[in-house]
Amino acid sequence: MLDLGAGAGALTAAVARLLPEGVNLQVTCVEMDADLLPHLGRTLAGLDHEIIHGDALSLAARGMLREDHDVVVMNPPYGKLAASSEERRAMAQLGVDVPNIYAAFMAIGYLHLRQGGQMAAIVPRSWTNGPYCKRFREHMLAHVSLDRIQAFASRSALFSEAKVLQENVIVTCTRSREQGEVELIFDDAEPRRVPFEGIVHPRDAERFVRIPTGRERELPGAPLGALGLRVSTGKVVDFRAREHLAEPGNDTYPMIYQGNIHAGRVVWPRDIGKAQGFRCAPDEFRKFLVPPGACVVVKRFSAKEEKRRVVAAVHEATTHVAYDNKTNVFPCPDRDVAVGLAYWLNSTAVDDHFRAFSGHTQVNVTDLRTMPYPSLEQLRLLGSGRDAAMPDQAVIDAVVEHLL
Ligand SMILES: C[S@@+](CC[C@H](N)C(=O)[O-])C[C@H]1O[C@@H](n2cnc3c(N)ncnc32)[C@H](O)[C@@H]1O
Structure with a gap:
């Protein structure tokens, strides 16, 4: 067994304790922190x-680890x-592009398993x-089959990686075995076995690994591009655009933050401790501003107390508008489409549906683009004659129900 980033050896100790009679454990522990080595040595005594x-x-990039482990933890x-970074280059030598260190560890792990390990x-x-x-997922799914994913609903831990709350999973996978059903285990739903196609959709170019609880309904519709609509992240990074931010006045445009989404609509101006005006020269319009018209604005980071991950509101703008980069914006052809979309x-x-493939509170444009949507005509009918402010959840769900 290989224990990567073994620390004081907690995982190895757990495996040793659960080992069936007659099985000999031979373990290699890799640990970078010299201070932990004495503790690790004590845990491993007798093994x-x-x-x-x-x-x-x-170590992996230099080929210093055996590649035939039965088990990696x-x-x-x-x-x-x-x-x-040097680390990213080291991983490129192993043939995989990884954006963070935990994905690097995962790739090193499965690349150092024997076939069937x-x-x-x-x-x-x-x-x-x-x-x-995405490239990591492609690499991983080409090298291993997924056996089991255990998802934890608790979002109490804060990870420094992205300063967002995100869920943890325990994933178990086997090197080079034909992919069968995947076992899903939840702390708030019954365990289930799901065909692989229900986890990674065959036609999904993004190779999202979904973790459906079984409670979600099949959503009809097509990805956003099929409707001729687009979504993009707001173009203003407020701390880099200080000279553009101002109190609202004659020479400014509305500046919309996620804090301006309130009680089911975009409230502007709103007292949220941020400048509500944006000033820029005509030749900078394209760089920063969205032209007048109806838009749907979605928060990129939902707060913990928010019931939904996706929080959307309609903004009917009569002038150009600046959107903060913590919002995602869908420009719409008309008001009714915007209301229907919201x-x-x-x-x-x-x-x-969103929770089945997203374990963190961030809502990316890629997530929004790949989700299914009703047709433009259905959205227009949905929004026609309705107030742009969102009503209670029960009313929203009742209105959307006939499309499902
Ligand atoms: C989250 S701790 C887990 C420790 C232990 N496996 C456990 O479950 O209690 C991650 C460990 O990885 C070690 N580590 C961090 N970067 C490392 C690297 N590049 N190579 C080897 N070990 C590393 C840390 O020192 C730490 O002990």
Whole structure:
């Protein structure tokens, strides 16, 4: 067995305790922190073991680890890897592009399994979706079959990686075995076995790894591009655009933050402790501003107390508007489409669908683009004659119901 980032050896100790009679454990523990080595040594006393003091990434890149382990276990460190970092280059030597250190550990883990060997990793859920881990997902799914994913609903831990709350999973996978059903285990739903196609959709170019609880409903519709609509993240990074921010006045445009989404609509101006005006020269319009018209604005980071992950509101703008980069914006062809789209996005059905593939509170544009949507005509009918402010959840769900 290989224990990557072994710390004081907690995972190895757990495996040793659960080992069936007659099975001999031979373990290699890799740990970078010299201070932990005495503790690790004490935990491993009495076990057939080897301790390698060093950086798992560079050890792997230099071919210093055996590639025929039966089992790999890990509870890796978190943290981003800059594109130009030495670590990222080391991983490129192994043939995989990883955006963070825990994904690097996962790749090292399964690359050092024999055919048929199994890995268990306690990791954040963020590798399962989002654009950054796409190449990692492709690499992983080409090398291992997924056996089991255990998801934890608790979002109490704060990970430094992205300063967002995210869920953890324990993922178990086998090297080079034909992919069968995947076992899903939840702390708030019954365990289930799901065909692989229900986890990674065959036609999904993003290779999202979904973790459906079984409660979500099949959503009809097509991805956003099929409607001719687009969504993008707001273009203003407020701390980089200080000279543009101002009190609202004759020479400014509305500046919308996620804090301006309030009680089911966009409230502007609103006292949220942030400048509500944006000033820029005509030649900078394209860089910063969205032209007048009806838009749907979605929060990129939902707060813990928010019931839904996807929080959307309509903004009917009569001038150009600046949107903060913590919002995602869908420009719409008309007001009715915008209202219909906001109902759709705010529905419980969409929220359940979203939770099946997103374990963190961040709502990425890639997530929004790949979700299913009703047709433009259906959205227009949905929004027609309705107030742009979102009503109670029960009313939203009742309105959306006939489309499901
Ligand atoms: C989250 S702790 C887990 C420790 C132990 N496996 C457990 O579950 O209690 C991650 C461990 O990885 C070690 N570590 C961090 N970066 C490492 C690297 N590049 N190579 C090897 N070990 C590393 C840390 O020192 C730490 O002990």
